[in-house]
C-alpha cells in the first residue's frame with residue numbers, strides 16, 4: 024500500500040501518515056454500509072420520533088380548539104402543525120432510502136430474512152404510511168374544506184399512522200434482536216429463515232419492551248422540545264397565555280413520562296441481560312466473568328478510558344454487585360464477561376458511553392419534571408429564570424437520548440445482524456464495490472448534514488416569526504373570539 | 513379448502529401469480545399517481561407567478577399519498593419476492609440512490625420554497641423541484657427498463673429509451689391532472705403541452721418496440737404477438753382520446769385517456785416479464801416467491817387493506833376536487 028517513491032519535497036514520515044489516514048478513510052464495503060445505515064437512521068429517527076411524539080400534542084390542540092373555540096389552541100395547533108409538515112417531509116426523504124438500503128447494501132441479509140421482514144415492512148406501508156399521508160393532506164390543507172369533526176378525526180388518524188408505523192418497524196428490529204418463529208432451510212444452496220409461526224415472530228420477547236420504551240422516548244423527546252420552545256416565549260413575554268398553556272401541559276407530560284421511562288428502562292436492562300448477555304456485558308464494559316458492579320457514573324480520566332473503557336480500570340461511582348443483581352436477581356451471580364464469548368465483542372466504547380449518556384439524561388429529565396412540578400404547585404413558574412433556561416438548553420436532549428439508546432441496542436448487537444443467526448459481515452451485499460459504497464456514504468453524510476441544517480433553519484424561522492408576533496401583537500383579523508383570552512400575546 | 517394460514521399450501525394455487533399481479537398493479541398505481549405530480553413538476557418549469565402557486569395548491573394535498581405507492585411497490589416486491597428485491601436493488605446500486613436523490617429534491621423543493629420570500633431562495637428550490645420532477649421518472653423508467661430487459665447495467669440503450677418514454681408519459685399525466693385542477697389560460701397552455709407530449713410518447717413507444725426487436729432477439733416472439741398488438745391498439749386509442757377530449761373541453765375524459773396510456777405501458781411491462789420476475793438472475797415467479805405461510809398471511813393484509821387504501825384516495829380526491837385555490841391551506 025505505501026509507495027516507496029515519495030514526493031521528495033515532503034518528509035517521508037508525514038506522507039506515510041497521510042496514506043495511513045487515507046487508508047483509514049476508505050472503508051471496506053461492509054464497514055461503509057454499516058456506517059451509512061447507522062448515520063442515515065440516526066437522522067431518520069429524529070424525524071420519526073418528532074412525528075410520533077408531536078402527533079398526540081396536535082390531536083390535543085385540535086380537540087381543544089374545537090371544543091373551547093379559544094384562539095390560543097388554534098395558535099398552538101398552527102405552529103406545531105407547520106413544524107410537523109416539514110418534519111414529515113424530512114422523515115420521508117430519510118425513510119425511503121432506509122427501506123432501499125436493505126436491498127442495496129444488505130442484500131444477503133434481505134435474502135436470508137426476506138420472509139421474516141418483508142411482510143411486516145409491507146404491512147407498515149399498507150396500514151401506516153398511506154393512512155398518515157392521506158390524513159395529513161387533510162390536516163394541512165383541509166381546515167376549510169371539512170367539518171370540525173372530520174378535521175379532528177384526521178388529526179387522530181395522523182397520530183394513529185405514526186404509531187402503527189413504529190409498531191411494524193419495531194417488529195422487524197426486535198425480531199433481529201430476539202429471533203423466534205422461524206426455521207432455517209436451504210433453498211437453491213442458500214440458507215434462508217422460513218417463517219413458521221407469525222405470532223411468535225412478531226411478538227418476540229423483545230418487541231413489547233422495545234415498543235413501549237421507544238414510544239415513550241418519542242413522547243419525552245417532543246415534550247422537551249415543546250417545553251423548551253414554550254419556555255423561550257414565556258421568558259420573552261411572561262403574559263403569553265398561548266405559551267403558558269403549552270408550558271404547563273408539557274411539564275405534566277414530562278414528569279409522568281420521564282419517571283416511567285427510568286423505571287421501565289431498568290426492567291428493560293434485565294431483559295437484555297437475559298436475552299443478549301454479551302450486549303449487557305458491553306453496556307457495563309465487563310470483560311472478566313464474575314460478580315459485576317453497576318457503574319452509575321463513569322468518568323474517563325484519559326483518552327484510553329474513553330476509547331477502550333474497561334470496568335476494572337475506570338474511575339467510577341459504582342454500586343457493588345448491583346449489575347449482578349440486575350442481571351440475575353442475585354448479588355453474587357456471575358455475569359459472563361466479554362472475554363468469555365465465542366464471538367468477538369461489539370465496539371464496547373460506543374455501547375458503554377452511549378448507555379451512560381442515555382441513562383444520565385434519563386435522570387436529568389426526571390429532575391426537570393420534578394422541578395417543574397414543584398413550580399406548578401408552589402407557583403413562580405414564569406419567574407424562575409434558571410428553570411426556563413434549563414428547559415431551553417434541554418430542548419434537543421430527548422432526541423440525543425433516543426439516538427444513544429439506539430446505539431446501545433444496535434451497536435451492542437454486533438457482530439450479529441440477526442442475533443445468533445447471521446453476522447453483519449455475512450449480511451452485506453456480496454457484489455457491492457468499495458467505490459460505490461464510498462460514494463454513497465459520503466453522499467449521505469454530506470446530504471444529511473445539509474438536510475438537518477435546513478430543518479434547523481426552518482425551525483428557527485418559525486420561532487422567529489412567532490417571536491415577532493409577540494412584538495407586533497396579533498393582527499386585526501385575529502381578534503380573540505372567546506372572552507377571557509384577551510391577553511393572548 | 514386450505515386453511516388460511518397453512519404453511520404447506522398457498523390459499524389458492526395461483527397465489528404467486530396474483531402477487532406478481534399485485535407487484536405490477538402497485539407499480540402501475542405509482543406510475544399513474546406520481547406521474548400526475550412529476551408531470552406537474554415539469555410543466556411548472558414554464559409557468560410563472562400566480563400560475564405556479566395554483567399548481568402547487570393542486571399538488572400540495574395529494575403528492576405525499578401518491579408517493580407512498582412507491583413504498584408499496586417496493587415492500588410488496590420485498591414481501592413476495594425478497595430475492596428479487598435484493599438482487600434488483602444491489603445490482604443497480606448507484607441508480608437506486610440517484611432515484612432517491614431526485615425524489616428528495618422534488619419533495620424538498622415543493623415545501624421549502626414557501627419558507628422564505630426572497631427571490632434567490634425561491635428560485636433555487638423551484639429549480640430543485642423541476643429537476644427532481646424530471647429526473648425521477650427518467651431514472652425510475654430506466655430502472656424498470658433494465659429490470660424487465662434483464663440488463664446488468666442501466667447504462668444501455670434499451671433502459672434509457674424506456675426512461676425517456678416514462679418522462680413523456682408523465683408530462684401527459686401532469687397535463688391531464690392540471691386540466692381538471694385549473695381554469696382559463698393556464699389550463700389551455702398546459703393541455704397544449706400535453707398534446708405535444710402524447711405525440712412524443714407514441715413516437716417513443718414505437719421506438720421502444722423497435723429497440724426491443726432489434727436489440728433483444730430473445731424478445732422477438734413477444735414483440736410480434738397478439739397481446740403486443742393489443743397493447744399498441746390501446747395506446748393509440750387512449751392517445752387519440754387525450755387529443756380529442758382536450759381539444760373538445762372534456763377534461764375528465766383527458767384523465768381517462770392518459771390513464772389508459774399508462775395502463776397499457778404497465779401491462780406491456782408485465783407481459784414482457786412474465787413468467788420471469790428477474791430475468792438477469794433467471795428467476796421465475798414460482799422460484800422466487802416466498803413460502804406459503806408468509807404469502808397467505810400477506811394476502812390477508814392485502815385483501816383487508818387495499819380497499820381501505822382505495823377509500824383514502826377516493827376521499828382525498830373528493831375533498832380536494834375542483835379547481836385548486838392558492839389561498840387555501842393551514
Ligand code: HDD
Pocket residue numbers: 200232233234236237239240241243244284285286287288289291292293295302381382383384385386388421422424425426427428429430431432433435
Ligand atoms: C428519551 C429517551 C430515552 C431515555 C430517557 C431512556 N431511554 Fe433507554 N432507550 C431509548 C431511549 C431512552 C431508545 C428509544 O433509544 C431505545 C433504543 C431501543 C429501544 O427499544 O429504545 C433505548 C434502549 C435501551 C436499552 C437497550 C435495549 C436493547 O438493547 O434492545 C436499555 C437497557 C435501556 N434503554 C435502559 C434505559 C434506562 C435504564 C434508562 C433510564 C435511566 C433509559 N433507558 C432512559
Ligand code: HEM
Pocket residue numbers: 057058060061062064065067068129192193195196426429430433434437439440447
Ligand atoms: C431508529 C433508530 C435506529 C438507530 C439510531 C439505529 C442505529 C444503528 C446503527 C448505529 C447501526 C450500525 C451498527 C454497527 O455497525 O455497529 C445500525 C445497524 C443496522 N440497523 Fe439499526 N438503528 C435503528 C433502528 C433500526 C431498525 C428499526 C431496523 C430494522 C428494521 C434496523 C436495522 C439495522 C440493520 C439491518 C443494520 C445494519 C447491520 C448492522 O450493522 O447490524 N435498525 N443501526
Ligand code: HEM
Pocket residue numbers: 064067068070071072074075110111113114115116117118119120121122123152155156184185186188189192193237579580583
Ligand atoms: C431501518 C429502519 C427503518 C426503515 C426502513 C424506515 C422506513 C421508512 C420509510 C420508507 C418512510 C417513509 C414513508 C412515507 O413515504 O410516508 C418512513 C417514515 C417514517 N418512519 Fe421510518 N423507517 C425505519 C425506522 C423507523 C423507526 C425505528 C421508527 C420509529 C420508531 C420509524 C418511524 C417512522 C415514522 C413515524 C414515519 C412517518 C414519517 C415521519 O413522520 O417521519 N421509522 N420510514
